[in-house]
Amino acid sequence: MVPSLVVSWLLGFALRVWAPRWGLVDRPGPRKVHDRPMPTSGGLAIWLGVVLPFAILQMMLWFTFDSRPPHGLVTPELVAGFFPREWLPIQAARHLPGVWAQSGRLWTVLGLATVVMTLGLADDRWKLPWWFRLVVEFIVAGVTVAAGYRLTLFIEVPLLTGILSVLWIVALINAFNMLDNMDGLAAGVAAIACTVLAAVMLLTPKPVTGEPQLFVAGFFLVLLGALLGFLWHNRPPARLFMGDAGSYFVGYLVAVISMTATFAGENTPRHAVLAPLCALAVPLYDLVTVVVIRLRAGASPFVGDTRHFSHRLVELGMTKTQAVLTIYLMAATCGLGALLLHQVNTFGALVILLLVGCMISLIAILETTGRRAQRRGKGPEDRSAD
Structure with missing residues (x-):
């Protein structure tokens, strides 16, 4: 986590200077909550924060496991010898072959994630049409599934699981894109989700070996580091936005890595596969409610507005900071359920899912009641503007 955090944090300073020169600026507008032009290339910091540490590790591994003579010149034991024992003991070095x-x-995942990030970066710069972005997202999601990344859900129908996997990827890409509407919101919620899912991976053993899922947990922690480094620049008042490049990249990685994980197996109940739904309940809630509200209003679900979850909380009287912290708390509360799913029986899992559902329903009821009270307090002229 630390290398990715440092890379993302340092690059953020540079992007705050370079982004305006590249035309990567988000200007104030009717559906914006900021009142001054903001650099919107923070996604590049998150991207490099993830890719660069893995690239350095890959180069180390090429030297370690080079198949050309002299084979074995650099061994895991020798690699471990370059670091203090508390950093990389020989017990950790034995995982390098894996x-x-x-x-x-x-x-493969990082390459496809880079394609999605580039799509978002192009949209930040030139404002691509929504249909073009959606087509590319579906193509990338389809290639991802064809490469072997898919939900299983214990359903023996490959076509169905393939379709669900594509929808899962596209949904999370757009969920995090929609959530990126206030300072620190999307990155903070993604950081909470990555923390929860990394913890689940460390607590849920692999079905065959019984060991923690270190590779998947490590990936989530690398992404977490990149998000935390970026959050230094994105915390209120933000000096840098992640833009579509960042939200697309984060949404894609969270979707695909959560599919890579093994949540259920020989010694783990099947209902544990629902852990990502708990950890990602808030982005999905925002996605669903925004689409429903736009459709009910006769608006396109693909055109941005101020109907997002955070905007609705501000309309009810919260400050922007209070709205973001409330959503953080909701994300953490729902995510805590994911930590327990693999430890409880079916009845316990049902209770956890009901708790998450009750939390979301409670928020929805409070939102609806608050808006109705506001409308009753307005005059006819004010109501006509809603």
Whole structure:
């Protein structure tokens, strides 16, 4: 986590200077909550914060497991010898062959994530039409599934799981994109989700070996570090936005890595596969409610506005900071349920899911009641403007 945090944090300072020169600026407008032009290239900091540490590790592994003579010149034991024992003991070095074996899959994911990030970066710069972005997202999601990343859900129908996997990826890309509407909101919620999912991976053993899922947990922690480094620049009052480049990149990685994880297996109940739904309940809630509200208002679900969850909380009287912290708390509360799913029986899992559902329903009821009270307090002229 630390290397990715440092890379993202340092690059953030540079992007705050360079982004305006590149035309990557988000200007104030009717559906914006900021009142001055803001650099919107923070996604590049998050992207490099994830890619650069993995690239350095990959180069180390090439030297360690080079198949050309002299084979074995650099061994895991020798690699461990370069670091203090508390940093990389020989017990950790023994996992390097596994990391090497996974490197092909790793760079497939990072390559496709880079395509999505580039799409978002182009949209930040030139404002691409929504249909073009959506088509590219579906293509990337389809390639991802074809590469072997898909939900299983214990359903023996490959076509169905493939379709669900594509929808899962596209939904989370757009969920985090929609959530990126206030200072620190999308990055903070993503950081909470990554923390929860990393903890779940460390607590949920692999079905065969019984060991923690270190590779998947490590990926979530690398992404967490990049998000925390960026949050230094994005905390209120923000000096840098992540833009579509960042929200697309984060949403794609969270979606795909959560599919890579093994939440259920031989010694783990099947209902544990619902852990990502708990950890990502807030972004999905925002996505669903925004689409429903736009459709009910006769507006396009693909055109931005101020109907997001955070905007609705501000309309009820919260400050922007209070709205963001409230959403943080909601994300953490729902995410805590994910930590317990693999430890409880079916009845316990049902209770956890009901608690998450009750939390979301309570927020929805309070929102609806608050808006109705506001409308009753307005005159006819004011109501006509709603």
